[in-house]
Amino acid sequence: MSQPAPTCATSFLEQLRPELFAALADPTRLVLLCRMAVADGPRTVTELSSCCGVHLSGVSRHLAKLRDAGVIGAEKDGREVRYRLNREELSSTLRGLADALEACCPAPA
Amino acid sequence: MSQPAPTCATSFLEQLRPELFAALADPTRLVLLCRMAVADGPRTVTELSSCCGVHLSGVSRHLAKLRDAGVIGAEKDGREVRYRLNREELSSTLRGLADALEACCPAPA
DNA sequence: TCCATTCTTGCATCTTTGCGCATATGCGCT
DNA sequence: AGCGCATATGCGCAAAGATGCAAGAATGGA
Secondary structure (H helix, E strand, O other), X not given: OOOOOOOOXXXXXXXXXXXXXXXXXXXXXXXXXXXXXXXXOOXXXXXXXXXXXXXXXXXXHHHHHHHHOOOEEEEEEOOEEEEEXXXXXXXXXXXXXXXXXXXXXXXXX | OOOOOOXXXXXXXXXXXXXXXXXXXXXXHHHHHHHHHHOOOOEEHHHHHOOOOOOHHHHHHHHHHHHHOXXXXXXXXXXXXXXXXXXXXXXXXXXXXXXXXXXXXXXOO
């Protein structure tokens, strides 16, 4: 971070990760996300699959996609896998986008 | 806004619009978005199409999708259509998501 | 060791999406 | 009216994504 000024456009574009938005672009995944957001702790795949009318294998795939996007985290515990929302990381990412968007000044003086 | 307390989960889920994320899930659209973000004013389709190696018709479709998602606005001027980024709306949406995400408390006391 | 449980992954199918090409629509200009 | 430019849309195709089913992998317990 010693560039003279990343022209504000650079820093904005860098934060725009298509795979993050793609992960959030599916209704089923959003329901899963919401479920994890209100949970008081990590949830297993079986638990999460009960809230959406999708087969367990599909839920597993959805969770994998969310995990690859960094939206959620997984911790293995015995034969179960508990998924938890990366709450702070996601919120700071969103806030960083909002900040960069507003910092995207047309004329940097 | 007179509900006693939308259980924080409700307000969060309401803000999770799949079509918004879907609109942002394409690299070409993100480049277009960035182009508009750094522009000092509305841009025509022809101008915008010069920054991505996509046919003009494709750019038109991309812009339509961004417009339908509320990310950008369009104003017709003669035979041209000028697109502009809804900067404040988008940033406040992102911030609202971050806020709702952190307000999604597991135990509402 | 054997079996049940939990999760992941290969496969087939269907839908969606992005793309270019051609065509239509809308608008200004002569 | 007729022409040309700017944009939108129908069409077909190829690629990606979502889903269910079945099989595989990993783990705990009898």
